[in-house]
Every structure is written in C-alpha cells, then in structure tokens.
Amino acid sequence: MRLVVGRGDAGFFALDGICPHAGAVLADGMLDGDLLICPLHAFTFETASGRCVDDEGCSLRRYDVRQSDDALEVRLGLKNAG
Ligand code: FES
Numbered sequence: 001m002r003l004v005v006g007r008g009d010a011g012f013f014a015l016d017g018i019c020p021h022a023g024a025v026l027a028d029g030m031l032d033g034d035l036l037i038c039p040l041h042a043f044t045f046e047t048a049s050g051r052c053v054d055d056e057g058c059s060l061r062r063y064d065v066r067q068s069d070d071a072l073e074v075r076l077g078l079k080n081a082g
Helices: none
Strands: 003-008 011-016 030-032 035-037 044-046 062-067 072-075
Touching (some): 003 035, 003 072
Antiparallel strands (some): 030 035, 062 072
16 A cells, blocks of 8 residues: 655645556655646646546545644554455
C-alpha cells in the first residue's frame, strides 16, 4: 500500500499514492491549494475527497487523518482484511 499524505489549504489529507491512470507516484506531483496534480499527465485530484476532476473513474480512495499534539494518524480502514 502506498499513500500520499500532505497538507492542503483545508488541512491534512491522505490518499492512495499511485495514480490509477498510468501508475505515477502522486507524492511526486504538485499541490495547488486543495488540488493534487499528477506528475505524469496532470490529472487533478481534490484532496478533500480524492475525486479526479478529469476522469471520475480515476478517483482515489481517501483515508481519514487525525492530528494530535505530536502525531498525524491515518486510519487505513483494514478492519476486514485478513
Ligand atoms: S499517470 Fe496520473 S494522470 Fe496519467
């Protein structure tokens, strides 16, 4: 599992880290406010939802993020795995 974790204008976010379009590493992309832009073909994702504005079929899974005084926790939601 690979994630991209960042901080946009609306706060921290965690999304799938591989672009479903052609496999680019989204951590190498660019953050523009609350939009994450893929480094390979520039598909754009809303950091709050993971929705791909260029192709809804390429939307990313979003993970809940919680910030405490000294940590950032990402809830992976693997409760039913294994
Ligand atoms: S690999 Fe991300 S837009 Fe093509």
